[in-house]
Amino acid sequence: MAFAGSLHDRFRVTRRRTLDLTAPLTPEDMMVQSCLEASPVKWHLAHTAWFFESFILREFLPGYKAFHPDFVWLFNSYYQTFAAFPEKRLRSSFSRPALHDILRFRTYVDEHIHRLLESNPPAEALARIELGLYHEEQHQELILTDILHAFFTNPLRPVYLPASPELAQQSAQPHADPIRFIPHKGGLHDIGHSGAGFCFDNELPRHRVWLEPYSLADRLVTCAEFAEFIADGGYRRPELWLSDGWNAVQEQKWRAPLYWDRNDDDASVTSKWSVFTLHGAMSFDQVANSPVSHISFYEADAYAHWAGYRLPTEFEWEAAVESSTSPVQNENGTKCQDENSAKHRWEWTASAYLPYPGFHPLPGSLGEYNGKFMSGQMVLRGGSCCTPPGHTRPSYRNFFAPATRWQFSGIRLARKSE
Incomplete structure (x- = not known):
């Protein structure tokens, strides 16, 4: 303290x-x-x-x-x-x-x-x-x-902050390197906040979980990679989606991540996309190799199925962050002005938001800060380009309903270690 x-x-x-x-x-x-x-x-x-x-x-x-x-x-x-x-x-x-x-x-x-x-x-x-x-x-x-x-x-699409000269002049970014999967050992791992320093009540108590060997992607899925999912009919293929997710696609008429716009209906032509940001609309070339953002848990899960992988559990994510070979950067401090080039997005996990064994909420009204929401939500880990420094410690748990898309949320893939 x-x-x-x-x-x-x-x-x-x-x-x-x-x-x-x-x-x-x-x-x-x-x-x-x-x-x-x-x-x-x-x-x-x-x-x-x-x-x-x-x-x-x-x-x-x-x-x-x-x-x-x-x-x-x-x-x-x-x-x-x-x-x-x-x-x-x-x-x-x-x-x-x-x-x-x-x-x-x-x-x-x-x-x-x-x-x-x-x-x-x-x-x-x-x-x-x-x-x-x-x-x-x-x-x-x-x-x-x-x-x-x-x-x-707003039909006028106001700009929150003008883009920096470098970002305004940015054209197509270099293609992202192919995703590599970093293996992590299974076994018993300690999960939850430890040591000195601040944490929220939902990060406690520290406890042990058993993990099977797994591998975690060394970077997030990019806009260009997600566009391939769209072009392959990802939003039209119910076999890729959880039942509630498919219902959301139909009811909300999802066809792309939130803030993606098109000039026509040809989803196979990525150059037709534009993406609205805090700096206004940007061409797809400007954001193609930035992490895809503003997607729901359902979309993240469907993409993982389409790609032949899965989402990590929150415990796999945390154990990977604390390992010496972690592909995850657990501190950003990135300014919001760099949202399109920043590497950071909140990362959906496959874990439901639930109390840890032995969890006790804070006394009094402050006990409602986190504990009352431990139902019907999914956990996100990490932090985004808009997350203040100090909030992206390994044990930090964010949580939203699975259909939520307005947050800076993205995808990191996982798979079973071979």
């Missing part, structure tokens, strides 16, 4: 970065909620302040007075035992409070957190501030994810 002095600096940097991410946006941009998974940027700004007020200041700063009584419930996300809250789908209707009131709320909370840090707070208060900072960084990633979807659904 960090000491109070270092938390002062980290708190300032983290809170400032959230505001920096919103700098390219208008107040109108910050009101948009373009899909059920997303939230308006203005809501993210308010909710992250709400977290510090609700779980830290109200409990550990004597005499603290809430900024506004309505904010206590209005910006609650899903903590049923803390307070009532509006339906998530209605967040885009929160035209009031105004943006300047949300920014005042953040300033008010910041001032009181610094006051708390200067008062020699108990260890539990410091631990919760650290949790709050990791929570805010998760929402920084969501701000980028959500605004990309919002701009994609």
